[in-house]
Amino acid sequence: MLPQKGRTREDILATVAAYREDDLDWKSGRTFGYVYDPGHAASEIGKEVYASFLTENGLDPTSFPSLRRLENEVVAMARAQVRGGAGVVGTFTSGGTESIMLAVKAARGWARKHRPKLDVPEMVLPVTAHAAFYKAADYLGVRAVTVPVDGVSFCADPEAIRAAITERTVLLVGSAPSYAHGVVDPIGAIAALAAERGILCHTDACVGGWLLPWFRRLGVAMPDYDFAVPGVTSISMDLHKYAFCPKGASLLLCHDAALRKHHVFANATWMGYSVVNTAVQSSKSGGPIAAAWAVMNALGDDGYAEIARQMHACTRGIVDGVARISGLSVLGEPQMSLVAIASCRASVFHMSDEMKARQWYVQPQLRRGPSPENLHLTIGPTNARWVEAFLADLAASADAATALPESAMAAQIAQTFALMDPASVPDETVAGMMGMAGAQGGALPSRMAEVNQILNALPPALVERALIEFMGQLFRS
Numbered sequence: 480m481l482p483q484k485g486r487t488r489e490d491i492l493a494t495v496a497a498y499r500e501d502d503l504d505w506k507s508g509r510t511f512g513y514v515y516d517p518g519h520a521a522s523e524i525g526k527e528v529y530a531s532f533l534t535e536n537g538l539d540p541t542s543f544p545s546l547r548r549l550e551n552e553v554v555a556m557a558r559a560q561v562r563g564g565a566g567v568v569g570t571f572t573s574g575g576t577e578s579i580m581l582a583v584k585a586a587r588g589w590a591r592k593h594r595p596k597l598d599v600p601e602m603v604l605p606v607t608a609h610a611a612f613y614k615a616a617d618y619l620g621v622r623a624v625t626v627p628v629d630g631v632s633f634c635a636d637p638e639a640i641r642a643a644i645t646e647r648t649v650l651l652v653g654s655a656p657s658y659a660h661g662v663v664d665p666i667g668a669i670a671a672l673a674a675e676r677g678i679l680c681h682t683d684a685c686v687g688g689w690l691l692p693w694f695r696r697l698g699v700a701m702p703d704y705d706f707a708v709p710g711v712t713s714i715s716m717d718l719h720k721y722a723f724c725p726k727g728a729s730l731l732l733c734h735d736a737a738l739r740k741h742h743v744f745a746n747a748t749w750m751g752y753s754v755v756n757t758a759v760q761s762s763k764s765g766g767p768i769a770a771a772w773a774v775m776n777a778l779g780d781d782g783y784a785e786i787a788r789q790m791h792a793c794t795r796g797i798v799d800g801v802a803r804i805s806g807l808s809v810l811g812e813p814q815m816s817l818v819a820i821a822s823c824r825a826s827v828f829h830m831s832d833e834m835k836a837r838q839w840y841v842q843p844q845l846r847r848g849p850s851p852e853n854l855h856l857t858i859g860p861t862n863a864r865w866v867e868a869f870l871a872d873l874a875a876s877a878d879a880a881t882a883l884p885e886s887a888m889a890a891q892i893a894q895t896f897a898l899m900d901p902a903s904v905p906d907e908t909v910a911g912m913m914g915m916a917g918a919q920g921g922a923l924p925s926r927m928a929e930v931n932q933i934l935n936a937l938p939p940a941l942v943e944r945a946l947i948e949f950m951g952q953l954f955r956s
């Protein structure tokens with residue numbers, strides 16, 4: 480409720496601090512997800528500059544020339560990381576999802592110009608492509624055509640992509656690296672297919688676009704994925720991930736200015752000010768762009784080189800250590816710092832609860848196609864000091880989880896819904912199913928294994944229904 484009289488500063492700060500009590504303790508370095516902490520004073524400089532630009536409005540770069548200058552300089556730094564020539568142009572966005580939406584919008588606009596007879600353009604997605612592409616498909620009326628990936632490496636399969644290309648295809652996609660398994664797709668082969676057909680090719684380098692060049696310098700072998708590859712027409716690169724900038728910072732880089740025109744929106748028909756937006760947002764805080772510029776300059780080449788070195792050592796330590804734990808294995812061969820750990824001995828969902836009880840955060844991933852259920856790690860430099868302790872607790876968690884039962888309810892629910900059309904299942908049934916697992920009224924059980932085992936047993940369409948149901952319960956205001 481809005482208070483009648485404004486609350487004091489002390490009261491407000493104490494209240495929000497109390498609200499944070501149950502948040503992930505990312506500063507501990509024991510969190511493997513959601514937060515990218517460089518463990519460097521650059522973060523403080525970023526926060527300071529963010530706050531100082533909070534009120535400036537990116538809506539009109541002629542009123543705030545500082546923001547235009549900052550964006551141009553950030554894009555120039557990023558373009559060099561992905562070996563783009565002077566013709567490459569970029570746009571600052573609020574995150575990977577927005578950059579991907581713009582890449583798909585650019586492809587749709589390109590299709591309207593170059594394939595005017597196409598009613599529904601298609602893009603071909605390896606099943607490892609990020610969910611943001613499906614969101615873009617949904618929002619923009621582009622059809623997502625999914626293709627399997629290699630069942631061992633989890634890399635995109637160019638032959639499967641080739642087979643899925645039709646006369647309606649306008650965009651091919653690969654990741655550098657993929658989120659789920661942290662592997663870099665064979666972008667060269669994918670882009671060659673695109674060039675052969677005269678269509679577009681997007682590299683989703685939201686995770687690796689900024690930092691992978693320093694991994695390459697460390698001698699890590701990986702396929703080329705950037706503008707050095709003929710046929711790559713756009714690249715998404717998140718700065719709020721492994722460039723360690725505050726959230727709300729990503730880029731879409733286009734091979735040439737003509738392609739970018741297709742994601743720019745202008746409107747002069749309404750009665751107010753003339754609108755021209757390069758991205759989805761119109762009014763937008765100058766904070767993220769100014770802070771990104773500040774963090775990148777504060778870290779510099781040497782800072783990122785040191786961070787990459789720490790992350791690489793930490794990732795190798797974890798990958799090698801997992802191989803020594805009985806029954807556990809790493810899926811694929813991650814080239815950067817995202818690692819998926821599967822278990823043939825214990826439920827990974829019990830393991831995730833056990834790790835939580837030991838003050839770690841690891842992210843459970845459901846099984847999909849050839850990828851079994853697993854625990855996902857997003858590794859950063861502040862995790863590096865914990866490698867041995869993490870591995871010891873991972874082994875202990877696997878032991879403890881081995882003794883815990885699989886959910887009988889999950890098996891029963893899977894059987895009940897196996898033959899049903901997900902669309903025919905009423906909302907109440909979906910809510911009841913979540914409730915039976917203890918997820919009710921926006922609350923979650925302290926141990927999540929049963930909820931995760933149930934989700935793991937359901938077809939994706941029903942999981943999506945359950946997630947939407949749960950979100951509705953979380954946000955009731």
Ligand SMILES: Cc1ncc(COP(=O)(O)O)c(C=O)c1O
Nearest residue numbers: 574575576609657658683685686
């Ligand atoms: C490969 C990849 N692409 C896109 C995204 C979406 O980024 P965001 O969460 O910033 O919208 C992510 C997020 O993890 C990702 O890993």
